[in-house]
Amino acid sequence: MTLVRWGMIGCGDVTERKSGPAYQQVEGFALHGVFNRRLAKAEDYAARHGVPQVFASAEALIHSPDIDAVYIATPPDSHEAYALEVARAGKPCCIEKPMAPDHAACVRIRDAFAARALPLFVAYYRRTLPRFRQVKAWLDEGAIGAVRHIHWTLTKPPSPADVAEKNWRVDAAVAPGGYFDDLASHGLDLFGWLFGEFAEVAGFAVNQQGRYSAADAVTGCWLHRGGVTGSGSWNFGAAEREDRVEIIGSGGRILFSIFDDAPLGLVRDGEAVEMAIQHPPVIQHFHVEAMRDHLASRGQHPSTGQSAAHTAWVMDRILSRR
Secondary structure, X not given: OOXXXXXXXXOOHHHXXXXXXXXXXXXXXXXXXXXXXXXXXXXXXXXXXXXOEEOOOHHHHHHOOOOOEEEEOOOHHHHHHHHHHHHHHOOOEEEOOOOOXXXXXXXXXHHHHHXXXXXXXXXXXXXXXXXXXXXXXXXXXXXXXXXXEEEEEEEOOOOHHHHOOOOHHHOOXXXXXXXXXXXXXXXXXXXXXXXXXXXXXXXXXEOOOOOOOOOOEEEEEXXXXXXXXXXXXXXXXXXXXXXXXXXXXXXXXXXXXXXXXXXXXXEEOOEEEEEOOOOOOOOOHHHHHHHHHHHOOOOOOOOEHHHHHHHHHHHHHHOOOO
16 A cells, blocks of 8 residues: 555643554554744654654645645644644544544544544544454453443542643533543443444533532443443542442443553353453554554544544533533
């Protein structure tokens, strides 16, 4: 296939180990240019990662004839403006999750790319990870019978950076749901992939600590179109960290974590088994590889603008935004 030269907007932490290197490692892709609002940061990133071009503006990167596709790796409040410019430029795009701060913005982005028949991907990369594909395989083969309910508990203590509001994840102007927007979006999107679209969703969010502007405690419940019920509790001012998902079936249970590197658990017929599946060194590798295959007409990427917009709708409903 023809080499696809990617331009990356943003040089934050996610691009250092989780995503940026994948665009260099996957055959058929090259990370050809970067832009960051702080030019020195972009120059430093390019020097350390061997990226040949540094751009002085996002617009210059997006419209450059040397850039074939664009990866937007900035905080979510800037995603829409950048993405709409990429659509105007007529290029494929990948956007970091969450796709945008609310469902309405996600729909505008999705529709802009659909109107020009342009590929739009969103970095909900858990859909491509072997660990979660094993969970899906168990479900598809009926390992726990008919699925009845799924529940996720995610808690963590506040960090010094949170309290000082030096983290976009606690700034309501960028992420109204706080850490829920950044972290819970991963799991909710995964549940949509495992069990199909959500039919009904409800929830509420509060700020229990009063330490920053965004919500820090969220609860939700939902119904998937196929009849599976679900519930979740996310608290970011708790004493301890916990990340536990339980899928309850008519003939057993599946246990796993969304973020923690813990073994998968399968309980059925009175017996419990564990399966350890390691993440790849660059966690977005399979996600980026699937984009390569999609662009080469060798497969359908599981995380698109359509699926990510649905996840945003679910999050809006849990946050009581109608």
